[in-house]
Amino acid sequence: MHFPRYEKIWLAIGGGALAVFLIVLGIYGFGMGFNTPHDTQTVDAQTISQNPNFQPGVKQTGPNRYEVTIVARTFSFAPAVIQVPAGAEVTFRMTSADVVHGFEIPQTNVNVMVVPGQVTTITHTFEKPGNYLILCNEYCGTGHQLMQAQLQVQ
Amino acid sequence: MAAVEVPSSREAHPEKQGGPFSKPDANLSLAHFIVVFVALVLGGIAGALQAEVRSGTLTLPAGIDYYALLTLHGVVMALVVTTYFIVGFLLAFSGHLLGGELKPTPRLLGWIGFIVMTLGTAMAAIEILLGNASVLYTFYAPMQASPWFYVGVTLLIVGSWISGAAIFVQYHLWRKEHPGERSPLGAFMAVCTFILWDIATLGVAIESLFQLIPWSFGLTKTINVELSRTFFWYFGHPLVYFWLLPAYIVWYTVIPKIVGGKVFSDTLARFAFLLFILFSVPVGFHHQLMDPGIQSGWKFVQVVLTMMVVIPSLMTAYALFATFIRAGRAKGQTGFTGWLKAMPWGDVRFLAPFIGMVGFIFGGAGGIINASNQMNAMVHNTLWVTGHFHETLALTVILTFFGASYWLLPALSGRKLTPQMNKLGILQTILWTVGMVIMSGAMHAVGLLGAPRRTSYTTYQNNPLAQTWVGYEQWMAIGGIILFIGLALMVYNAFRMIYGAPKGYTEVPVADIEEEAGTPPAIFEKWWLWIGITVVLVLIAYFVPVTQMIQNAGPGSPGFNTWNFGR
Numbered sequence: 001m002h003f004p005r006y007e008k009i010w011l012a013i014g015g016g017a018l019a020v021f022l023i024v025l026g027i028y029g030f031g032m033g034f035n036t037p038h039d040t041q042t043v044d045a046q047t048i049s050q051n052p053n054f055q056p057g058v059k060q061t062g063p064n065r066y067e068v069t070i071v072a073r074t075f076s077f078a079p080a081v082i083q084v085p086a087g088a089e090v091t092f093r094m095t096s097a098d099v100v101h102g103f104e105i106p107q108t109n110v111n112v113m114v115v116p117g118q119v120t121t122i123t124h125t126f127e128k129p130g131n132y133l134i135l136c137n138e139y140c141g142t143g144h145q146l147m148q149a150q151l152q153v154q
Numbered sequence: 155m156a157a158v159e160v161p162s163s164r165e166a167h168p169e170k171q172g173g174p175f176s177k178p179d180a181n182l183s184l185a186h187f188i189v190v191f192v193a194l195v196l197g198g199i200a201g202a203l204q205a206e207v208r209s210g211t212l213t214l215p216a217g218i219d220y221y222a223l224l225t226l227h228g229v230v231m232a233l234v235v236t237t238y239f240i241v242g243f244l245l246a247f248s249g250h251l252l253g254g255e256l257k258p259t260p261r262l263l264g265w266i267g268f269i270v271m272t273l274g275t276a277m278a279a280i281e282i283l284l285g286n287a288s289v290l291y292t293f294y295a296p297m298q299a300s301p302w303f304y305v306g307v308t309l310l311i312v313g314s315w316i317s318g319a320a321i322f323v324q325y326h327l328w329r330k331e332h333p334g335e336r337s338p339l340g341a342f343m344a345v346c347t348f349i350l351w352d353i354a355t356l357g358v359a360i361e362s363l364f365q366l367i368p369w370s371f372g373l374t375k376t377i378n379v380e381l382s383r384t385f386f387w388y389f390g391h392p393l394v395y396f397w398l399l400p401a402y403i404v405w406y407t408v409i410p411k412i413v414g415g416k417v418f419s420d421t422l423a424r425f426a427f428l429l430f431i432l433f434s435v436p437v438g439f440h441h442q443l444m445d446p447g448i449q450s451g452w453k454f455v456q457v458v459l460t461m462m463v464v465i466p467s468l469m470t471a472y473a474l475f476a477t478f479i480r481a482g483r484a485k486g487q488t489g490f491t492g493w494l495k496a497m498p499w500g501d502v503r504f505l506a507p508f509i510g511m512v513g514f515i516f517g518g519a520g521g522i523i524n525a526s527n528q529m530n531a532m533v534h535n536t537l538w539v540t541g542h543f544h545e546t547l548a549l550t551v552i553l554t555f556f557g558a559s560y561w562l563l564p565a566l567s568g569r570k571l572t573p574q575m576n577k578l579g580i581l582q583t584i585l586w587t588v589g590m591v592i593m594s595g596a597m598h599a600v601g602l603l604g605a606p607r608r609t610s611y612t613t614y615q616n617n618p619l620a621q622t623w624v625g626y627e628q629w630m631a632i633g634g635i636i637l638f639i640g641l642a643l644m645v646y647n648a649f650r651m652i653y654g655a656p657k658g659y660t661e662v663p664v665a666d667i668e669e670e671a672g673t674p675p676a677i678f679e680k681w682w683l684w685i686g687i688t689v690v691l692v693l694i695a696y697f698v699p700v701t702q703m704i705q706n707a708g709p710g711s712p713g714f715n716t717w718n719f720g721r
C-alpha cells in the first residue's frame with residue numbers, strides 16, 4: 001500500500017499527538033488517582049432501606065475525612081441536605097433503590113451514575129464554602145427534573 | 155462563483171428514459187425515503203416542542219409528557235430516519251454500481267427488510283404515542299416499557315439485517331460474475347457499512363432477546379442492569395459510525411465528481427473504511443466511564459481503542475483536502491486556499507455536504523473530549539453531549555444526506571433538479587446550518603455550565619446557578635424554530651422532487667479514480683479476515699469485564715414504570 005509523502009507526515013503528526021495525549025490521560029488516571037468510579041461491589045436494591053450498611057447520612061472517617069452514604073430513589077436523594085466542612089475530603093457512597101439515576105454537582109468534577117444493585121463511590125474535596133446544587137442528570141421518570149439535593153460546605 | 159450546472163447529463167444518456175434506476179429499484183428505495191421524510195416531520199415537531207418547553211417558553215397541555223416527546227424524537231431521529239435513509243440510499247447505490255440494478259434475490263430481500271422494519275417501527279411508535287414506553291431511545295433498564303416497544307425496536311433491527319443481506323448478495327453475485335476484478339469503491343464501502351452494522355447490532359439484539367423482552371413479558375423476574383447497559387453501548391457507539399460511514403461514502407465517491415475532481419486514492423479510502431470497522435466496535439465503555447461495576451483498567455483500554463479512529467479520520471480529512479486542491483488546480487487555482495475559489499458553492503449537492511465536513515472538524519474535536527476519562531466528568535450527561543450529537547449527527551451526517559437527496563431523489567423518480575429547486579435547497583441548507591449552530595452552540599455552552607440533558611424545564615427551586623441556564627435555553631429555543639423551518643422546507647423539497655419536479659434524467663454523480671492510485675491489495679476483500687480481527691478486538695476489550703459482570707451479578711432488578719404510575 002502506498003501512502004503519499006505528505007500524508008505520511010500528516011499521519012505521523014496526528015498519531016504522535018494522539019500517543020502523547022493518551023499517555024497523559026493514562027498517567028492522570030492511574031498515577032494521580034484522579035479517576036472514574038470503578039467499584040464492583042453489589043448490593044440488593046430491593047432491601048436497601050433495611051441494609052444496616054447503607055443508611056443515608058454523613059460519617060466522619062478520619063481527620064478531615066468524611067463519608068456520605070446516599071440512596072437515590074425517584075425523585076429524591078436521601079439525605080436531601082448534606083453538610084461537610086470546607087477543605088475536607090468527602091467520599092460519596094451511593095446506590096439506587098429503583099431505576100438508574102445520575103449524581104451531578106455542577107461546576108465540579110463530581111458527575112457519576114447511580115445504578116441499582118451497584119455501589120458508586122467518588123471522592124472530592126470542596127475547598128470553597130457555599131451551597132452546592134446536587135442534581136439527577138439521568139432521566140428517571142416524570143419527576144426527573146425535580147430530583148435534587150443540597151450540599152452545604154461550611 | 156460557478157453557475158449552477160446541475161442537471162447536466164440529459165444529453166449524455168439520450169437512450170435512457172426516466173432515470174438511471176430501473177423502476178422496481180427506484181420504487182424500493184423511494185419507499186424508504188417516504189418513511190424518512192414523514193418520520194422527519196414527526197421527529198421535527200417533537201424536537202421543536204422540546205426546545206420550546208425546556209426553555210420555559212411553552213407549557214405542554216396536560217396529558218402530553220415531555221419525556222414521551224423526547225422518546226419519540228430520539229427513536230425517530232436516531233433509529234428510524236437514519237436507518238431508512240442509509241438502507242434506501244445504499245440499496246440503490248450498490249445496485250447501480252454493481253451491474254446497474256438489483257438482482258431478483260437482493261430486491262426481494264430489500265422488500266422483506268422494508269416490511270419487517272416498518273412493522274417494527276409502527277409497533278414502537280404506537281407504544282410511544284400511547285405513553286407506554288417513555289424510556290427514551292436508550293431504554294435503560296430497569297425502567298420497563300411495554301414489551302411491544304422492545305419487540306418493535308428489535309424488528310426494526312432485524313429488518314435492517316435483511317436489507318444488509320440484500321447488499322451482501324448483490325455484491326457476492328457481482329464478484330462471481332467479475333472474477334479478479336476489484337469491486338467499485340462505493341459498493342465496497344456499502345459492504346463495510348453493513349458488516350459494521352451487523353457486528354454492532356448483535357449487542358442490542360442480545361440485550362433485547364435475552365434480557366428486555368423476556369423480562370418485560372414477565373418470563374424472567376429480574377434483569378442485570380449493568381450488563382444490559384454494556385450490551386446497549388456495545389451497540390450504541392458503532393451506531394454513530396453506521397451513520398457516519400454512508401456520509402463518508404458521499405464525501406469520498408460523490409463529492410469529487412461534483413467538484414470536478416477524482417477520488418484521490420482508492421486504496422487508502424478502502425483501508426480507512428476497514429479501520430473504521432476494527433476500531434468502532436470494541437469501545438462502548440466510553441459511554442459508561444461514569445458507571446460503577448467496571449474496573450478503570452478496562453475503561454482505559456476502551457478509551458485507547460476509541461481514540462484509534464483518529465487515524466482513519468485523519469486519512470479521510472487528508473483525502474478530501476487533496477481532492478479539493480487537485481480539483482482547484484485543474485481549474486487553474488493554486489496555493490493552499492486557491493481551491494476555495496474553484497468550488498461550486500452555488501450547487502446544493504456540494505454546499506450541504508461541505509458544511510457537514512466543516513462541522514465535523516469541530517464535532518470530532520468535541521468527541522475527543524467526551525471520550526477522555528477525566529474530561530468526561532465535566533460534560534457527562536449534560537446538554538454538551540446533546541449539542542455534540544446535533545453537531546455530528548444532525549449537522550454533519552443529516553446535512554450530507556440532505557445534500558445527497560438533491561441528486562438521489564430526482565434520479566430515483568426520473569425527474570430533474572431544477573435551478574429553482576437548487577435555490578430552495580441552498581436556502582434550506584442555510585436555515586439548517588444557522589439553526590443548528592445556534593441550538594448546538596447554546597447546548598455546548600450551557601452544558602459546560604452543568605445543565606443536565608434529558609430534563610424538562612426546571613430551575614431547581616430557583617437555584618441561582620440553574621437560573622443562569624435559562625438564557626442559553628432560550629437560544630436553544632430560537633435555534634429550534636429556525637431548524638424546524640429548515641426541516642419543513644426540506645420535506646417540501648423532497649416530496650416535490652419525488653412527485654412534482656419536471657421529468658428528466660438525473661445522473662448519479664460517481665467520481666472516477668485518480669490514475670496513479672494503484673490497485674488495492676486483494677486482502678482487502680477477504681472479509682472473514684477483517685471480521686475475525688474485529689472479533690478478536692471485541693474479545694480483548696469485553697471478555698473479562700463482561701464475565702465479571704455476570705459472575706458478580708447482584709440480585710438483579712425488577713421492572714419499574716416511573717413515568718406513568720397509573721399503569
Ligand code: HEM
Nearest residue numbers: 198201202204205228231232290548607608609634637638
Ligand atoms: C428540528 C430540528 C431539531 C430540533 C429542534 C431538535 C431539538 C432537540 C432537543 C431540544 C433535544 C434535547 C432535549 C433534552 O435533552 O432534554 C434533542 C435531543 C435529541 N435529538 Fe434533536 N432536534 C432536532 C433535530 C434532530 C435531528 C435531525 C436528529 C438526528 C437525526 C436529532 C437527534 C436527537 C437525539 C438522538 C436526541 C437525544 C434524545 C435523548 O437524549 O434521549 N435531533 N433534540
Ligand SMILES: [Cu+2]
Nearest residue numbers: 136138140144
Ligand atoms: Cu433523574
Ligand SMILES: [Cu+2]
Nearest residue numbers: 390391440441
Ligand atoms: Cu461513542
